[in-house]
Amino acid sequence: MLAMNYRGPYRVRADHKPDPVIEHPGDAIVRVTRTCICGSDLHLYHGMVPDTRVGHTFGHEFIGVVEDVGAEVQTLKVGDRVMVPFNVFCGSCFFCQHELYGNCHNTNPESTAVGAIYGYSHTAGGYDGGQAEYVRVPMADVGPMVIPDDIHDDDAVLLTDVTPTGYQAAEMGDIKEGDTVVIFGAGPIGIIAAKSAWLMGAGRVIVVDEVEYRLEFVKRWAQCEVVNFREVNDMAEHIKKMTDWMGADVCIDCVGGDAAGSIAQTLTGRLMKAQAGSSIVLHWCINSVRKGGNISIVGVYGPTFNMVPMGNVLNKGLTIRANQASVKRHLPRLIEHIREGRLNPKEIITHRVPLEEVADAYHIFSSKLDGCIKTILIPPRAHEVRAVQASALH
Numbered sequence: 001m002l003a004m005n006y007r008g009p010y011r012v013r014a015d016h017k018p019d020p021v022i023e024h025p026g027d028a029i030v031r032v033t034r035t036c037i038c039g040s041d042l043h044l045y046h047g048m049v050p051d052t053r054v055g056h057t058f059g060h061e062f063i064g065v066v067e068d069v070g071a072e073v074q075t076l077k078v079g080d081r082v083m084v085p086f087n088v089f090c091g092s093c094f095f096c097q098h099e100l101y102g103n104c105h106n107t108n109p110e111s112t113a114v115g116a117i118y119g120y121s122h123t124a125g126g127y128d129g130g131q132a133e134y135v136r137v138p139m140a141d142v143g144p145m146v147i148p149d150d151i152h153d154d155d156a157v158l159l160t161d162v163t164p165t166g167y168q169a170a171e172m173g174d175i176k177e178g179d180t181v182v183i184f185g186a187g188p189i190g191i192i193a194a195k196s197a198w199l200m201g202a203g204r205v206i207v208v209d210e211v212e213y214r215l216e217f218v219k220r221w222a223q224c225e226v227v228n229f230r231e232v233n234d235m236a237e238h239i240k241k242m243t244d245w246m247g248a249d250v251c252i253d254c255v256g257g258d259a260a261g262s263i264a265q266t267l268t269g270r271l272m273k274a275q276a277g278s279s280i281v282l283h284w285c286i287n288s289v290r291k292g293g294n295i296s297i298v299g300v301y302g303p304t305f306n307m308v309p310m311g312n313v314l315n316k317g318l319t320i321r322a323n324q325a326s327v328k329r330h331l332p333r334l335i336e337h338i339r340e341g342r343l344n345p346k347e348i349i350t351h352r353v354p355l356e357e358v359a360d361a362y363h364i365f366s367s368k369l370d371g372c373i374k375t376i377l378i379p380p381r382a383h384e385v386r387a388v389q390a391s392a393l394h
Helices: 039-045 152-158 162-172 188-199 212-222 233-242 262-271 280-288 310-316 327-339 354-368 380-393
Strands: 003-006 011-014 028-037 064-071 079-084 134-137 181-184 204-209 225-228 248-253 289-297 319-322 349-354 376-377
Touching: 003 354, 011 280, 011 327, 011 354, 028 079, 028 152, 039 354, 064 134, 064 152, 079 152, 152 376, 162 188, 162 289, 162 327, 188 204, 188 212, 188 248, 188 280, 188 289, 204 212, 204 233, 212 225, 233 280, 248 280, 280 289, 280 319, 289 310, 354 376
Parallel strands: 181 204, 181 248, 204 225, 248 289, 289 319, 349 376
Antiparallel strands: 003 011, 028 064, 028 134, 028 376, 064 079
């Protein structure tokens, strides 16, 4: 099969790899029809995630058609059109029973802290991802969901990560009616988080980034205010000034360890790797939120340590919540939002690229070229699906 192949930082290519096979009676093999490049994939691409091995296939956002199932699979059959949450989870451990699918205790033997994720290095279990023609899906009875007939493929693939993650980012902020919410990051997650904040009752939504075309997109799509941090001397002071010197009720980190904005943080977190990624956005959240406020973190950081002002957290009485999104828990509600027209995730897709051109696609997304917001990769065997869906969009 054709698959994305990691060759080292900033080096990926389309290559041929052996087709996946059923390794356990609970497995399924899915023929991929849509897969995405996620902002989190850029942490891998930039060499920020430990134990990202040469030959690994990325991709934790994908949908497809079931090609084969193991002897014990009961809920899927060959030919089913399915969306596959990015979490690899067992469905039976303590954490899965509490719908904390991103914290499954049984699927990542490499770590007791990080749940298993498709295509996200051996730190997250070593499972090959969906930027390929085929992918092995373990525990197929609990992970994948059959896509309802009235849900478009482009919406479905964005329900495997970006939409639930943005939605959970807002949910973890415990937004109350009328709250002022500041979201750091105008990438796909931040864009969805901004829209979701309105759904949860926010009275004011402000999005912070440095890329003008992304700020213009989120301003138009999520009807929010925007701030370019390159035009601000002190981020916390600026947010305080915008909020009558109180600070935001809720701050949301949708950036993670690749954040820019501070020479010191870039040096220690991204170049020297003296901490688990740049923690500049964590500082901005802690210092911009009001006393007694809430901070939600979905931006990805490495599994070691970061230098954050914990004294400010204590003295301000802040509540911090963070996690990988529990995708499957959110799907019923998000499907309802899509059906009712409150959310239209596919509108954030700007680029559709053949899987054969995956190296160019990563370069465009990573370098923020050509107005790129969200990229979908189309495997060769799905080209005809691409043509049908593209005509449907027009």
